Amino acid sequence: MEFVVLGPAEIRRADGRGEPVTGRLQRVLLGVLLARANQAVPVDVLTEALWGERPDARAGQRLHLHVHRLRGTLGEPDRLSFGPDGYRLRVLPGEVDAERFEARVGEGVDLAGRDPRRAVGVLRQALALWHGVPFAETDVPALGDWAHRLAERRLVAHEALCEAEVACGAYAAVIGELTGLVREHPLRERLHGLLMIALYRSGRQSEALAAYREARETLVEELGLEPGPELRELERRMLAGEPVNVGGEGQPQVAVPAQLPGDVTGFAGREAELAELDGLLSGTGPAVVSAVTGTAGVGKTALAVRWAHRVRERFPDGQLYVDLRGYGPDQPVAPEDALGGFLRGLGLDGAAIPQDTAERAARFRTLVDRRRMLVVLDNARSVEQVRPLLPGSPACFALVTSRDALAGLVAREGAHRVSLERLSRGEARDLLREALGARVAAEPAATDALIERCARLPLALRITAELARSRPASCLADLAHELADQQGSLDLLDADGDPHTAVRAVFSWSYRRLGQDVARVFRLLGLHPGHDTDAYAVAAMAGLGPREARRALTVLLRAHLVDQVSGGRYQPHDLLRAYAAELAAATDGAAAREAALNRLLDFYLSTASAAMDAVTPYESYRRPKVPAWGGEAPPLASHDHALRWLDAERDNLLEIGRHGDAAFTIDMAETIWRYLDIGGYLDELITLSVRELRESRAVGNLLTEAHARGRLGLTLSRLGRDHEEAISHLQQSLTAYEQAGEPELQAIAHNNLGIANVRRGKLSKGLDHFELALARNGPTGPWTLRRAATVNMVVSLKGLGRYEEALGHMENALELCRRHGDETNESNVRAGLAELCALMGRGEQAREQATRALAMARKTGYRGVEGDCLRLLGVLCRERGDHEQALALHQEALTLAHDVGDAGSLIETSNELAATHAAAGHPAAALRLYDEAVALATEADQRKSLADTHAGAAAVHAGLGAHDEARAHWHLALGHYEALDLPQAADVRARLAAAERADGADGADGVERAEPGGEVSR
Structure with a gap:
C-alpha cells in the first residue's frame, strides 16, 4: 500500500489501483493519522483537528463514521485500529511518499559532495514524487507544520540538485531552473549564489554580476540587509576573474584534469606575446583557438607553458595538455590517440571511450561543453592533426604550437596566430643576465657575440649559459670564439643560414664538454624508439646500473640536454634527439648500436613479462617463457606497482614492437595483450594483434597466427563492428588449433566464437560453441577457462528459456569461484544467479543474490556487474509496485552503463528504465x-x-x-x-x-x- 500526500491525497492499494481521498474531513483525518503513524492518536486530538476547539456533542459519533469510511478506502480495515489510547494507523516503512521523499533528499544531499552525477538522479527522483501542495485547503496546525517542513525540504532538494548539476558541468541547462527558483524565493541567498556560479562558468560573466546586483537590491529593499559574505566573495572573485567552485574551495565535483607540464625555468622576454594572449581572454568574444607558430627552438612550447600556468586559475574546470610530436623522430601522435588521453583525463574508463575518431571527438566536445577549460596542443604537425582535438564551446580556450603556419586553422576555425620570432637582442641579453649575472655587464661585446652565435634562440642561449656557468674562470669572449670555430666546422643544415645551424653548433659545443660515459648515454637517447624513458631503460641500453644511468641523466639535465617530465622520466627536445641520433650514427659502430637496441628489447620484454605475472598471475602459463632480465629491474612485486609501470611504458612497449624481429614482436604481443584488454585500450590491442598476425604469417608460425586472429576477432566483436570479419578471424583461429591438435586452444577458440555469436543474438549457435569449449577443456583443463565457458553458456540457456538447466551450471561456476577465492568473478556469477531466480519467480532469492553480488562488485571494482545488479534490483522493485525506487535504481544503473561503455548493458538498462517509466x-x-x-x-x-x-x-x-x-x-x-x-x-x-x-x-x-x-x- 502507498499513501500519497505530496499533492492531492490518495491511497494506492497493493493491486496498483489508486483511491483519491475526497472531502476535507477525510483528508484531515488521514493526514493527522499519517503524521503520527503507528502511534495511538487520542479521540479529542482527532475531533479538534476535524471540527476545531469546540466540537459539538455528536463529534465522537461523527468521528466514528469518518473512520469507517476511511477503513473502506484503505481496503484493509485492520490497518486502522482502535484502542484505549485512541486510533492507530499501521504504516509500513516506505509506504508514505513524504517519507521516501525525505529519505531520498537526505541521500542526494549526502551524495552531492561526493558523487554529483548520482546525486542528480536521486534528487530528481525525489522531486518527481511531488504532484501538488501537501494538505491544501486545510487549516490544521499539525498538518500545516508538516507541510511547511516538506516545502522547506523540497527547496533544499532543488538547491542540492542545482548544485550537483553545476558540479557536473551542466551550467547552461540549470540556468533556467535557477532563474525560476530565484524569482519564487527571492530572499534565498544560496539560490542567488548558484545562479551566479552557473552564469559565470558558462562564460557569461556580465550576467553573473548583474544577478548579484539584482540579489543585493532585493535583499536591501526587503530586509534592509547587505548580502552575506558568500555572495560578496563570489562577486569579488568574479570581478577579479578568479575561479569559483561549488561546495567551497578544494571540492571539485567532476574530473578536473591538471595536465600542464611544469613551468619553464630561465624564461625571459616575450612580454608582448604574453600580453597578446592575455588580450584574447579579456575580449568580448573570446577566441576559441590561438596558434603560436615559429621555427624550431624559438621557444613556442616555453611560451605556451608559461602562459598556461599564468592563466590556469581562469580555467577552473581543468587544463588538458598533449605533445603531438609533430616534428620529432617518433611518429606523430594520431588524433584518436590524443583524444583517448583527453577522455581518460576527463574521467572516462577505457571501455567507455568510443573507437571511431569522429565519435571520440564528439564525446570530447560534449564533456567539455560549457566548462571553462584550457586545451594545449603542443608541437602539432598539421591542421588535420589538430582539428579533431578542438573543443566546441566558447568557454574553452585551445592553444596550439607548431612550426607550421597552420593557415587552414586560421581560415576555417578563425584561429588567432601569434607568430613567434627569435628573441630580440634585449630579451636575449635578459635571459643571459638572469643566468650569468654580472658577467654579462662586464663583457657586453662578448655577450652580444654569444647572442648572435646562438641566433637569438632561447634553447641555444640556455645551453650556452649553462656552459658558461660550468667554466667560471673563463671569460665570455673565449666562449664566443670557441663557438664560432665549432660552428664553422659543422655542415650547415641550411645553405641560407637557417637558425638550426646555430642550435646544432651549440649542441656540439655542449656535447664536447661531457664525460665519455655521459656522452654515450646522450647518444643512446637518440636511438631509443619511444618518446620518454626512465633510468632503468637507459641503463639497459648503456649496459650500466640504474644508479650510474641516473647520474648521467642528472648531468644531462643540468646541461639542458634532456628534460625531466613527471614520474622520474626523461625526454630530450626533438632537435636534441635528432642530433643525438646523428652523433650515434657517426660515432658508434653498427654493431654497438644494434647491441644497445637489443639490450633495450630484452629489458622491455622481460620486465613486461614480470609485470604481467603480478597483474594476472593466473594466466602466466599462457605467456611466453622469456629470460629474466640480467640487470636491475624496477620494483614490480605488487599489482599496483606493476600496473603503474605498464601504464607508464604502454606507448614504448607498443613502439618497441616495431623495431625487433618477428619473434620479438610475437612474444611482446603474447605478453601484454591481456593488459590492453583489461584496461580497455582496444585500439592499441587491434594494432598489436594486426602486427602479430603479419609477423606470424611472415615466418609461418601457425599457432601465433591463430592467437592473433582470435584476439583480433574477439576485439572487433566487442566493439560491435565488422562482425563478419570478426567471425572469419575466430573461425580461422579454431581451424588452426584443430590442425595443430591442441584441445585447450580449441576450447578457447570455441568460447570466443560462442561470445561473438551470442552478441549477435545467435544463442543456439553460441551454446553449441560453449558446450564444445567445455568438452575440449575437459575436467582437468584450466579452471579459469571452465568457469568462463560455463558462465557464457548460461547466458545462452537463459535466453533460450532453459532456466533450470542454466541454474545448475551457474551453481557449478559459483563453486569454482569460491574454491579458488575469485571474488571478482563470483560477483558476476551471483548476479547471473539472481537474474535466473527472478526469471523463475523466486523474487526473494533473486534479491538476496543480487544484493550480495552488488556488495562484492563494489568491493572488487567490477563496475559492469555493479550495473547489472542495480538493474535487476530495479526490476524487482518494479514488480512489487515500488516505482520510485525502481526508477532510482535504473537511473543509477544507466549512468554506470554509460560510464563503462558496454553497448549491450546500455541497451538492456535503457529498456528496463523505459519499462519502469x-x-x-x-x-x-x-x-x-x-x-x-x-x-x-x-x-x-x-x-x-x-x-x-x-x-x-x-x-x-x-x-x-x-x-x-x-x-x-x-x-x-x-x-x-x-x-x-x-x-x-x-x-x-x-x-x-x-x-x-x-x-x-x-x-x-x-x-x-x-x-x-x-x-x-x-
Missing part, C-alpha cells in the same frame, strides 16, 4: 528511451536486444491505444526473434493475434495488461 504512468518518457535503445541496438548490430526493444515499445503503444504503432513494433520484434530462432517469438505471435482479434477498447485493455517489454527485456 511505463509502469509508473510515464509513457512518453518510456517511448523516448525505447527510441534511443533502437538506435543503439541497430548501430551495434545487437539483434536480440533490438527485438526486445521493439517488443517493449509495442506494449507501451498498445497501452496508449495506438494499435497501429503497437502492431508495427511487434512485427519488427517478431521478425528478429524468428530470424534468431528464439522462443520469445511465440509470445509476440500471441500478442499480435490478440491485437488482431481485439475490437475497440476491450481489446486494447487486454493488450495493455502485458508488462511493457515482458520477459524479453529482462
